[in-house]
Amino acid sequence: MQKKPAKVPVHRPPPPQHVRIIGGAWKRTQLPVLDALGLRPTPDRVRETVFNWISHQWGNDWSAANVLDLFAGSGALGLEAASRGARSVVMIDTHTPVIRQLDTIKQKLHADTVTLLRADALVSAQSMALRGQRFDLVFLDPPYQQDMLSKTLPLCVGLLAADGLVYVESGAPLPFAEEDGDDTPDWLAPWEAIRADKAGIVFYHLLRLRSQPA
Template sequence: MQKKPAKVPVHRPPPPKQVRIIGGAWKRSTLPVLDALGLRPTPDRVRETVFNWINHLWDGNWASADCLDLFAGSGALGFEAASRGARSVTMVDNHTPVVRQLGDVKLKLKADNVQVARGEALATAQNMALRGQRYQLVFLDPPYQQTLLERSLPLCKNLLADDGLVYAESGAPLPFAPEDGSPVPDWLAPWEAVRNDKAGIVFYYLLQLRKTAA
């Protein structure tokens, strides 16, 4: 009997060493990517789609937008928003080398509309809400498979300005319509997907509070 060929193990490609800003004042500027646990920048294709969505919804007006990048990582989302003219972008990460690198990029780009803070995302979000800070756009791109999205999304209810948006990225589809017919989980129930799509293993959404939940 002929032997079956040995299976070749499939290895996921490592994260890129750098990503590029897609549009705005710093278009084509590169951002270095550290080899850190859970750090995987939002792919260029996804970022381009998401920022096209937001441009359409806002008629390209970023000048009055205060943005929060709660799991900043490489800063790809936050610096993209800043490049397009956001009034302010606050980046939060709890990994010291990442925070240091974000600060270096801010200096390199002379990004005066960017603030970089070191902190644990959930605690930082709670403190910001207590201080009354509000944002037109919150980026939630946490490490996958750590329940961080379902723990951080409820905190955004008290962080969003009126008609604010949340960008949420996940390694699995958000359970807006569970296949087993069960109710939408409590952490997701107040939200509706304004836009959503999928690229490879990345599921991504623009979310807005339902009017009855605001």
């Protein structure tokens, strides 16, 4: 009787123990990453590129920016925005240990412009849109395997201020059609990519709403 081949274990690289703030008032500050929750923080070099993109759009002036981080995780994105002088940063995560850790960091940094909420991202986005809250920048870095982008990106249409931006991180390129957009899925159709790139398994995109015909 032929033996079945033994299963080869899949070795995933562990998350980094720390990430660092790249620029601004808290430059080089180390942010701990909780291993137990399987957090996957945006790599430092990807974050540096993304914030350069955004700063270019805004003439390097963050002082008027209201920012929403719907999947806060390590806090690397939201705290980076606060470090660079954003007017306000709302950071949301559903996990209590994450929010507790972020609150410790907030107190240490005296990050008075940061608001932390332990809540569901979808419910929060719907509620804020209904209340008329608007943001100049929304970070979307959800778990890759849960199809969250197709659920959360449409909600951002009602959350963005005029000329607002959305940063999207994913495990695959966003499925924009190559030519006229007819094959673009409905949840992505209102958007256009200003910039996009890839680093390892991370695909990252800076989006804005398409101009509406007059």
